[in-house]
Amino acid sequence: MRAAPPPLAGGTPGPDALRPLLDTVLDALRTGAEERGGPLPAGGPETVAHRLRHALGEALPHHGTDPHEALHTLVRTLAAGAADPAHPLCAAHLHTPPLALAAAADLAASALNPSMDSWDQAPAASALEAQVTAALAAEIHPRADRPDALVTTGGTESNQLALLLARERHGPALRTVVGANAHHSFHRAAWLLGLPEPVVVPTPHGTIDPADLHEALTTLTGPMLVAATAGTTDEGLIDPLPALADTCEAHHADLHVDAAYGGPVLFSPTHRHLLDGLDRARTVTVDLHKLGWQPAAAGLLVVRDTADLTALGHTADYLNADDDTDAGLPDLLGRSLRTTRRPDVLKTAVTLRALGRTGLGALVDACMDRAQDLADLMEKRPGLDLRARPTLTTVLFRPTDATDETVAAIRRTLLTEGRAVLGRAHADGRLWLKATLLNPHATPGDLAQLITLVEGSTHR
Template sequence: MKNEFQQWFLNSSEESQQLFMDLMVRTVKLLIEETNRATNPYSGAIRKDIEARVKEITNITTGGQKTEAVLTEIQKTVVRNSLWISNPAAMAHLHCPPLLPAIAAEVLISTLNQSMDSWDQSPSATYVEEEVLQYFIKKIGFTEHADGVFTSGGTQSNYMGLLLARNQACQRHFSINVQEQGLPSDAGRLRILCSEHAHFTVQQSAAQLGLGIQSVVTIKTNEKNQICLKDAQQKLAELHAQGLLPFMIVATAGTTDFGSIDNLTEIAMLAHDYQLWLHVDAAYGGALLFSQQYRDLLHDLSLADSITIDFHKLYYQSISCGAFFVRDRKSFRHIAYHAEYLNPEEDRKDGIINLVEKSVQTTKRFDALKVLMTFKLIGTEVFGNMIDSTIQLAKNTAELFQRSSQFEVLNEPVINAVLFRYLPDRHAEDHLFVDEINLELQRYFYQSGELIMAKTRQNGKVFLKFTMLNPLNTLRNMEVQIENMKKIGEIITKKKGERSNEYSVHF
């Protein structure tokens, strides 16, 4: 007797395989149609319209709908009004265009649906993750004592760095096993140091780990937007004088706004002298491991106690995909927990690997397959050239801005981030007016759908930002974009000067 549910799951039946093939082919055709149709990275639709359209198509019924009708709704409402991140004009955030091998791997990952917490749920996938991690461990320069685990991204990886460091500090300073006994009463004395440009997840993680945002002490940066070693030493002396317990320093290899990379050698020496856990947030800059020209910027990365690397940033992997590494695998004992149904202790005695012992997640995706397929199909040389080309483009774009009196450039690109602002004629000294013009400029281009750039604040001023991750972008494209910004900037300035709101954009 035929099972009425059979066609909805992939199996050996003809109905199942036909539906699977039909859905895959139609979805691919849909995406290709939109790729050919979308000349801009965004449709220009306003928020209220998108919200209304989405409400129209979320009419879930008791009976199923026709495939063609459903996919047409998804295409016209969801896909068409999504940010087309593979367009070179999408340059706002650390949001990368995914490589085709990664997209293909996603189909395998979703179809196999391996759960990476225990070996019996992911027999081959467990070993793929372990081998990919070992490859990166060697690339980092760690020894055979190191280990790692795939994560959902930088937030989770940074959290794990603080978690392991906190638990080790409590063991060392208070002889407390936090896993069993909870935080000691004196945990409020613990302090974490990081750059003023470090990612917000340092403070976020400290708050979630019961140490409070007040436990994070920010260090001033130098003219290269790196941790100022002198200020770090001064802060450490002050903390010790106050009877506080600094136990960790977070260095950044690729800050969100500037792409700056802290001097890892200096910070590693400081961490050694003060017995601090050194965590390096290389979520962004970790891809320089494969750079032909800029690999030296990660010199002494292997001196870190723990490292964050995001593959869904400059590694061009689809979201989500990240990894967390430790120099000493014994560090994972601070989060290990044995559940009889999942990873009983006898499994370890039998040599069985259960990845849940190294993770704060239980169910976890088989993201290592994306990285493996990407490198096997593309190779490390071409991949490294991709990275170098985007960095060179960012440097060349900064030079284009600098040649124009209508723009101010805040940074010399280290990786591929450029911070700049438009300077209207006759109003350049009126900072509030300039801020308004730049905010309006960013909104105008987003609403037009032509150009997606980010906005940020530095030294109290509004700056715009290009995060130039796309290897398909060109200097000619950037010349055109800059000329367009000049023209629109002049129009907005004139209208603002006339106290007109004609060019205001509302989302």
């Protein structure tokens, strides 16, 4: 007699099936974090891989074990071997510690498993996405008549979509102009879309100089898209958006702003002025899995006019037949280049409802304050050089008179020993250590510990 199939996560029985499994998962997460004991596992890649191989055993066994054993073993091992962004000394990348309520909402999305490619697979989720994206688009473009936003997997997809929409407006002769500070995704997107390699404007001081942009645009003919940045990956700098918008208007060029990092600063009344001019962009990239504290992925591409999205229109009879659309069923297929996609908007909607603009703004302010605190500490340490006062939450620093090889070795030593996770960035022709502070629970004491670890590694 065949055994009964394993229980499902959805439906009326789903919660009862999930509850004991969640207890197992939560216990494994706690145990794994305790075993790790720091921001990442000690020992380096080979040690971590060995532990994982030992715990996993046979990746595709002939007979399975037990749901609780499988969950506990692998979740515990993954947690023990994780780089944990919730640890205050894990500060290398734009890798945010997600809010607990957003992670809980993501569980609900997984259990319900709506597929956002047709209304009959996601009735409520499609309505929720439409309302939340409309509200977020209006936040970016408050004076536009018909702003809109698409949910994406993050900045890379959003930037690619922005170039695609521009290409569909202007044709394959479109020239893309980016700063040397721009995200690498623009070069890859131009390659994928069959566009010419982007023209790169030098950024010797970290941001685009409007005069240099004017000179670059003057040498070009035909349609142009300028990609500015609000929150560079290496230094967290913001291009002078109002002046760049003026330059683009003078040359009849479209303006896209990659605000994947800096976009959520709009939630902060204290700091939103840093994004003055953002609303003048035709398209804007925003990531809420950075300064929005969402589990990945939670990206957006915002457009000033929803008519720009008509280029994405596509029909598959089994998903959005014309007669169904004419009868009033929403057409979701033109909302993404993907077909099957998760209802990633749910966790964002829960976060917005629970915290509101003021709650998210307070989290932004907390991280901005920590960056200033770290800069203050750096300026008081005679053995450390601070690159510059931070604009957002990124701080670059290095030991005084250290070689680039020493700086790189310090970072790798801290990684291998499991003590701290710092990034690296080049500026002024030198290599710098990078702290990207996205943890609103970090304290000045945590920052002081980070400095002490760097100083200790410098003198070995």
